[in-house]
Amino acid sequence: MTAEKSDRLTREELEALYAEHSDELRAFLRGVLRDADLAAEALQMTFVKLIEQGETANRTTFKGWLFKVALNEARGIRRRSRREEKLLRQPVWQTGNETLSLEETLIRQESVEQLRDLIQKLPPEQQTILKLRLRDEITFATIAEQLELPLGTVLTRMRAALKTLTLQLRERES
Amino acid sequence: MNNQHNSPSMSALDDELNWFAFQYVSGELPEAQSEAFEEVLADDLAACEAVAAMSEMALQLNDAVTVEQSPVTRQSEFARPAQTSIRSWIAVGSTMIALGWLFMLLNSQDTNTQPNIGATQAEDAAGLIAGWAGNDQEEALTDEILFDLETFDLNDESTPDIPGWMIVAVSLENAEEAMGDIMHEPVEMKEN
Incomplete structure (x- = not known):
């Protein structure tokens, strides 16, 4: 005991x-x-x-x-x-606002600003997929239909965008 | 549980895990695949870290593309000057209406004080005539005019009394015209 x-x-x-x-x-x-x-x-x-x-x-x-x-x-x-x-x-970005402290809010804003800069440096076709999925909340299948592209192409572009952004954020952090 | 590598480069496994995690937090995976992925999460710390990273990344990406790029946001930004313009016009309109009311109010007060106007107008007229005349002799005359105008009743429809000064002025004017005619007669005719 x-x-x-x-x-x-x-x-x-x-x-x-x-x-x-x-x-x-x-x-x-x-x-x-x-x-x-x-x-x-x-x-x-x-x-x-x-x-x-x-x-x-x-x-x-x-x-x-x-x-x-x-x-x-x-x-x-x-x-x-x-x-x-x-x-x-349900996508994670539709989950309501979490309560953040002032410090957390400032850190979040800084990260968002960084991401905004990085997104603008992506190839236009990757930016389009990213915005359609996250801003306009259209599923990948519907994006493929609307843009008349194979679903695989849409997924590949999104995956490439995500990889580029993750790597560049890591580089900035390190 | 395995741990994820934190070097700036990304292994194929990390890339695969991140991509799976992103699809999972985006609600893109079919139910069966979601459940299978959660079984992996129970034993794989790297997969858990990937979910945490992609969850945060998705939230921030959403903020980044929504705040700056959304047509709704842009529309509201452009709508702001129009709203200001509408408000300005409303303010101008209100001011005009208020001024109109004020003007009408003042007019109604002026109507109530109408008896004083006769005297004021008479004084103004007398001043003008005095300025026009420009000598002391005629200034004395204007006192009479002032008296006449003050006592003049606008509603009196009887035959108006013609003041003496007007008769004198008309007589003088006729006399000057007659003199002018005489003075400007051709010399030849005089000789004749």
Whole structure:
């Protein structure tokens, strides 16, 4: 009993884990749940589990443990919400606004500005697909029909755009 | 769980994982594939990180293309001057109506104070005549005129009294014309 108590995470450790992983976990949960409020609920439950059962996790693989718990919590919430199918078909950018602090809002704005610059440097045909999918919310299949292109071509262009943007963002960060 | 490489270059596996994750968060995967992908997520940290990265990327991309490029946004930007113009015209119209009301109000007040106008107009007329005359003798005459105009009743339809000064002026004018005619007569005729 005394040994169990000594293995439990201290308040400082919990705060450090939250500061290190909460943003990434929230983004992950939003991707899984496609709902900002449900994602916040799942994140809270994940950290409650960490407080309750954190001592059972291997401290060198806390991150993996947290993601696994978060996924289980998310799937449970989604099942209980009785709109599992609808949530799975919904794109992540239609999930409502999350509450951000002033600092988070400024960081987000900066990232968006960077992305805007990078998008303008993409080949025009890739920009078109990107805007039709994300701005006009047209599915890839409908874009292919409208532009009279094979679906494979549309997907390839989108994938190329995404790869270019991801690499350029990584370069800027590093 | 495996971990994703964080180097600026991207391996084929990372690229594949990111692309799958993007389709997953975009709701593009069929239900069966979504469920299969979630089974992968349960054991693969790299796949989880890819979902987190693509989720954030999709949100930011949406913000980037929606805020700057949307025709709706552009339309609202162009609509702003038109709205200002409409507001300006409304302001101008309101001001004109207010001025109209003010003018009508002042007019109605002037009608109430009509008796004073006769005297004021008489003074103005007398001033004009005095300026025109330009000598003391005729200034004395204007006092009489002022008196006459002040006592003049606009509603009186009886035969108007012709003031003496007018008769004098007409007589003088006729006399000057007669003198002028005499003075400008051709010399030859005089000789004749």
